[in-house]
Structures are given as C-alpha cells and as structure tokens.
Amino acid sequence: MIDFVGDVVAWFLDPVNWVGSGGIVSRTWEHVQISAFSTVAAAAVALPPAIWMGHRRRGGIVAVAVVNIGRAVPSFAIIALALPISIRLGLGLGFWPTFLALFALALPPMFTNTYTGIAEVDPALVEAARGMGMTETQITTRVEIPVAAPVIVTAIRVSAVQVVATATLAALVAWGGLGRFIIDGFAIQDNVMVFAGGLLVAGLAIATELAFAAFERRFVPTTTGRSAGEELLVDVTVAPQHG
Amino acid sequence: MIELTEVTKRFGGTTAPAVDRLTLTVADGEVVVLVGPSGCGKTTTLKMINRLIEPTSGTISIDGVDVTGLEPHELRRGIGYVIQQIGLFPHRTVRENIATVPRLLGWDRARIERRVRELAETTDLGDDMLDRYPSELSGGQRQRVGVARALAADPPILLMDEPFGAVDPIVRAKLQDELLELQRRLRKTIVLVTHDIDEAIKLGDRVAILSVGGHLEQYAPPEELLRAPANDFVADFLGSDRGIKRLSLIRIADIDLEPGPVVPPGTDVDRARAVMAGYDTDWVAVVDGDRMLGWVTNDGLDGRSTIDGVDLEPFVTRLTPNNTLEEALDAAISSHTAIAAVFDGERFLGMITVERISREIVR
Ligand SMILES: Nc1ncnc2c1ncn2[C@@H]1O[C@H](COP(=O)(O)OP(=O)(O)OP(=O)(O)O)[C@@H](O)[C@H]1O
Ligand SMILES: [Mg+2]
Numbered sequence: 001m002i003d004f005v006g007d008v009v010a011w012f013l014d015p016v017n018w019v020g021s022g023g024i025v026s027r028t029w030e031h032v033q034i035s036a037f038s039t040v041a042a043a044a045v046a047l048p049p050a051i052w053m054g055h056r057r058r059g060g061i062v063a064v065a066v067v068n069i070g071r072a073v074p075s076f077a078i079i080a081l082a083l084p085i086s087i088r089l090g091l092g093l094g095f096w097p098t099f100l101a102l103f104a105l106a107l108p109p110m111f112t113n114t115y116t117g118i119a120e121v122d123p124a125l126v127e128a129a130r131g132m133g134m135t136e137t138q139i140t141t142r143v144e145i146p147v148a149a150p151v152i153v154t155a156i157r158v159s160a161v162q163v164v165a166t167a168t169l170a171a172l173v174a175w176g177g178l179g180r181f182i183i184d185g186f187a188i189q190d191n192v193m194v195f196a197g198g199l200l201v202a203g204l205a206i207a208t209e210l211a212f213a214a215f216e217r218r219f220v221p222t223t224t225g226r227s228a229g230e231e232l233l234v235d236v237t238v239a240p241q242h243g
Numbered sequence: 244m245i246e247l248t249e250v251t252k253r254f255g256g257t258t259a260p261a262v263d264r265l266t267l268t269v270a271d272g273e274v275v276v277l278v279g280p281s282g283c284g285k286t287t288t289l290k291m292i293n294r295l296i297e298p299t300s301g302t303i304s305i306d307g308v309d310v311t312g313l314e315p316h317e318l319r320r321g322i323g324y325v326i327q328q329i330g331l332f333p334h335r336t337v338r339e340n341i342a343t344v345p346r347l348l349g350w351d352r353a354r355i356e357r358r359v360r361e362l363a364e365t366t367d368l369g370d371d372m373l374d375r376y377p378s379e380l381s382g383g384q385r386q387r388v389g390v391a392r393a394l395a396a397d398p399p400i401l402l403m404d405e406p407f408g409a410v411d412p413i414v415r416a417k418l419q420d421e422l423l424e425l426q427r428r429l430r431k432t433i434v435l436v437t438h439d440i441d442e443a444i445k446l447g448d449r450v451a452i453l454s455v456g457g458h459l460e461q462y463a464p465p466e467e468l469l470r471a472p473a474n475d476f477v478a479d480f481l482g483s484d485r486g487i488k489r490l491s492l493i494r495i496a497d498i499d500l501e502p503g504p505v506v507p508p509g510t511d512v513d514r515a516r517a518v519m520a521g522y523d524t525d526w527v528a529v530v531d532g533d534r535m536l537g538w539v540t541n542d543g544l545d546g547r548s549t550i551d552g553v554d555l556e557p558f559v560t561r562l563t564p565n566n567t568l569e570e571a572l573d574a575a576i577s578s579h580t581a582i583a584a585v586f587d588g589e590r591f592l593g594m595i596t597v598e599r600i601s602r603e604i605v606r
Contacts, residue, residue: 128330132344133320146334221334223376
C-alpha cells in the first residue's frame with residue numbers, strides 16, 4: 001500500500017508524464033475544452049428559452065418534462081448511439097458523440113432550474129417593476145435575472161461539474177481528455193496510471209466547483225452588505241427580445 | 244385630473260364584473276381613498292389607472308388624455324406606484340431602489356444622487372440607510388423607501404395600494420401622519436386603497452366606498468359620509484360609532500363656543516355663585532376682557548365679598564381652535580367638570596362643553 005502511494009507520487013513527479021501530446025497538460029486542456037464547449041453550448045441553448053418562459057410563467061412545466069426525457073438516457077448510451085452516425089457523416093470518431101452526450105447531460109438541469117428560478121421570482125417585485133414603467137425586457141434583465149442569478153449560476157455549476165466528471169468517457173471513443181490515463185492504464189494494466197487519472201479527474205471537478213464559487217462570490221448580486229465586487233450580474237446576461 | 248367613466252372590468256371566465264360601470268373623478272392635488280370589503284375591486288380599479296389591468300369597457304383619462312393612447316411603460320413612469328407588498332428589489336441598495344425610475348428616464352448620475360438624498364430626507368430615512376439592502380431595514384423603513392421610490396421622478400400622480408398594510412398600528416399611524424405632512428407640501432394627486440375605514444377617514448379628502456362587484460356606494464368627503472351615509476351599506480361599513488369618528492374631523496373653530504362660567508374682576512361672590520349654578524359647576528373663572536386670569540372653586544370664595552384677591556388657579560389643559568372635537572371631548576371629560584377652555588395664544592376665546600360636543604354626535 002505504501003509502495004503504491006509512493007508509485008503514484010513518483011508518477012506525478014516524473015516530468016515525462018506532464019509534457020507532450022499525451023501528457024497531463026495537454027490531456028487536461030483537452031478535457032477542459034470539451035467540457036467547456038459542451039457546457040457553454042448547453043447554456044446557450046437552455047437559458048434564453050428558460051428565461052423567456054420563466055418570465056411569462058407559462059409553458060415551462062411541459063418544457064421541463066420534455067427536456068428531462070434527455071436525462072433518462074445514459075451518457076454512455078448516447079455516445080454509443082451517436083458514434084456510428086458521426087462516422088457516417090464524416091465528423092470523426094470522438095469529439096461530436098462525446099459533445100452530444102455532455103450537452104444532453106448539461107441541458108436539463110440548466111433549463112429546469114433557470115425556468116424555476118425566474119418563474120419563482122416574487123410576483124410583487126415584477127409588479128413593482130412593471131408598475132414603475134420598466135419594459136418587459138427591462139423587467140427580465142434588471143429584476144428577474146439578477147434576483148434568480150444564484151439559482152441560475154448554481155444550475156450551471158452543477159451541470160459543469162457533472163460534465164467534467166462525465167467527459168472522462170471521451171477517451172472511450174478515441175477523443176483525448178483525462179480519461180485517457182484511466183483507459184490506457186487499464187489496457188496496459190498500469191494501476192498507478194489508472195489511479196493518477198482518477199485523481200486528475202477528481203481534481204479538475206473540484207477545481208471547477210471552486211472556480212464557480214469564486215465567480216458567484218464576485219458577480220452574483222448580494223442582498224446584504226455589498227461584497228468585494230462592485231460589478232453586479234445586472235443588465236449583462238442574455239435576455240430574450242420581446243415585449 | 245383623473246377621470247374614470249363607466250369603467251367595467253370582467254376577468255376572463257367570470258360573469259360577475261370585478262368593477263361595474265365605475266365613474267369617478269379625482270381632482271388635482273386631492274387625496275382620494277378607495278375603501279371597501281375584500282374583493283370589492285379596489286386593487287383592480289387602481290391598476291386600471293396605470294394599465295396594469297386593462298378595462299373591459301369604459302374610459303380612463305388623465306388630464307383629458309385617454310390612457311389607452313399611451314405606451315404603458317411611459318404612462319407608468321409618470322405615475323408613482325406603491326404596492327402593498329412594497330416590492331423593494333432585494334438585490335439593490337436603498338439608493339438604487341429609490342433611483343429606479345430616474346434611471347429608467349435616463350437622468351445623469353449627479354441629478355439622481357441629489358434627488359435620492361432629497362427624498363431620503365423627505366421620507367425621514369437617514370443617509371446611512373442608503374447603502375443598506377432592503378433585508379437590512381425594518382418594516383416601517385421599507386415602507387418609507389417604497390414611498391420614496393414612488394416619488395423619485397416627482398410624478399404628479401401617486402397610486403398607493405394599502406401602503407401601510409404591512410406594519411403595526413403604531414408605525415402605521417406615524418406613516419399616515421408623515422404622508423399627510425408630505426402631501427401638505429407636495430400636493431400630489433393621490434389615489435390610495437385601503438380596507439381600513441379609519442385610515443380612509445384620516446387620509447382622504449374624498450372617500451369612495453365600494454361594495455363587492457365594484458359598485459360605488461358613496462363618494463364624498465369623510466365628514467359628509469359620516470354625517471349623511473347614502474345607504475345602509477355605507478352606514479354599516481362606517482360602523483355604529485360613526486358619530487364619534489366624526490368628532491375627529493370637526494375643528495373647534497367650526498363650532499360656536501360658549502362663554503362658560505366666567506365673571507369679570509370685581510364681581511361679587513353672590514353673583515359669581517349664581518354663574519356657577521347656571522353651569523352646574525363648582526368653580527368659576529375670572530376673565531378680564533379676553534385675558535383669562537384663572538379659576539377658583541366655590542369653597543375658595545368663602546368669607547369673601549368680591550372675587551378680587553382670591554387665589555386663582557391656571558388652566559392646565561388649553562385647547563386651541565385647531566383642536567378637533569375629539570380632542571376637546573377628551574379634555575372636557577378629563578377635567579371632570581365637563582368643560583374645557585379654548586385659547587388662541589394668550590387670548591381666551593370661550594369654553595366648550597361635553598353637552599355641546601354631543602350635539603355634534605347625534606346630529
Ligand atoms: N387576475 C384576476 N383574474 C381573475 N379574477 C381576478 C383577478 N384579479 C382580481 N380578480 C377578482 O376581482 C375581484 C376584485 O379583486 P381586487 O383585487 O380588485 O379586490 P380588492 O378590493 O383589492 O380586495 P382586497 O381588499 O382583498 O385586496 C375579486 O373577486 C377577485 O377575485
Ligand atoms: Mg387589493
């Protein structure tokens with residue numbers, strides 16, 4: 001056991017494992033890339049309609065039900081289903097199937113929580129805002145989004161962390177990422193490498209969590225004594241154009 | 244001037260109207276209170292004025308302009324609005340909350356800051372309050388911020404839906420007094436909703452009493468409502484103590500005073516005792532012209548021939564013509580002689596008796 005821990009430490013200390021196309025640095029970068037791309041894409045698709053429906057306080061229940069059908073299909077199954085199609089379309093092996101799986105993973109919680117967060121903004125605030133002469137767009141950007149921001153950011157964070165953990169699967173279909181250490185280590189029966197890969201994935205997931213926490217502290221509007229950041233998440237978020 | 248003409252509101256899926264052919268005029272600078280039981284259409288009426296609710300039929304105009312001809316959000320920026328739940332933005336400081344409408348109107352920073360400070364002063368909010376968040380305020384302070392926010396762009400019209408509903412009676416009374424004081428200076432056109440008849444009587448220049456279904460039962464100044472309720476519904480709504488309530492609306496200046504048991508200096512004791520008997524009191528006051536010298540009890544006159552030289556007591560409770568009959572009644576009763584003296588500064592004007600006050604109640 002002591003030996004094993006020593007081997008893992010040695011593995012991390014060996015510069016050879018850090019550099020090059022198969023090194024920790026480039027694998028981490030690949031992992032971050034596909035995770036970020038999938039999360040951002042899912043947020044871009046999920047948030048505007050969720051915000052719009054939340055503002056109208058209508059249609060959301062049905063939409064949430066539809067979106068959550070996606071949740072029932074395991075990510076691994078999505079990859080398996082998407083792989084032959086991706087190859088047939090000449091889109092290559094690993095990236096798109098994984099992207100699709102991660103996108104489908106991230107979208108439902110973001111949509112559901114954003115819709116709920118906006119729809120549950122105290123109606124009195126909305127009425128006050130409207131009564132003072134805000135347009136529907138201003139009500140959304142200046143009141144509903146800032147007030148629901150903690151819920152929305154939490155939803156994105158939870159999705160992102162799940163995506164980072166699940167992006168490990170990319171290695172199965174010949175895309176890179178930290179999953180490679182686990183898959184490759186498994187193939188050559190190198191337990192140290194498998195373990196190190198697991199540690200790296202866990203570490204990245206935790207780092208993601210911490211990054212979001214820092215973002216939240218800095219940018220999400222407070223409702224008590226103002227914290228370090230003066231900039232608030234006001235008037236900047238994607239707003240549906242209507243009204 | 245706000246004019247509602249034959250305004251009816253039927254909500255979708257209902258047959259009975261929430262507001263039924265309501266016709267009502269609110270003059271400039273006037274406080275009109277809409278009052279009535281729960282569900283009688285007060286809030287609906289108020290919200291039709293700033294188009295948060297669209298009438299089913301009828302017209303609403305402000306200064307002769309039909310409100311439906313205006314962009315809703317532009318109309319609303321010119322009308323202050325205070326809702327019952329206050330609805331302060333929790334993610335914004337008091338300063339930012341107050342600045343809401345000026346920001347919408349695109350005022351520059353300096354002007355907004357000046358205005359915010361001015362309003363903080365007007366509504367009795369300390370400067371240190373401006374950087375707080377609504378969650379860090381008391382109920383009464385929140386109400387004040389709500390009012391300050393509604394006044395921010397200096398709108399000529401103010402709509403207030405149960406603005407003091409969420410605070411305890413003591414704070415409510417204070418906020419009501421503040422609103423009256425504010426109104427004396429600002430002369431806004433105010434439509435205020437409440438279900439508290441006492442609040443309506445206290446605040447309204449005119450009071451509209453509505454019954455369920457949005458029927459206007461009576462629209463009159465409070466004093467007239469209390470004196471001459473139009474029907475049983477109004478009388479019931481005003482309560483059996485409406486005569487007493489009316490006393491708070493009549494000032495001493497509005498009624499004739501009596502001289503009271505007074506005699507000039509130099510009067511002989513027998514004559515003074517006769518005056519006492521006439522008023523059924525055991526004391527008499529000495530008045531020189533319009534100067535009140537004080538009063539003395541019957542016993543204090545024993546062994547004297549004239550009123551001169553006796554020890555006179557000063558009047559402790561001094562009413563002024565500005566006091567209400569309610570206050571006069573209180574003073575007269577607590578003087579246990581059923582009479583209270585009225586002064587204008589140092590000038591003695593006359594006396595007011597419980598009997599005289601009670602004539603106002605039964606009238
Ligand atoms: N959006 C709506 N849809 C359907 N009916 C409504 C709606 N808003 C109000 N009503 C109905 O219209 C009537 C009048 O409501 P309103 O809110 O104007 O009463 P109110 O006099 O303000 O009562 P309260 O003192 O309880 O606030 C009620 O019967 C209410 O149920
Ligand atoms: Mg109401």
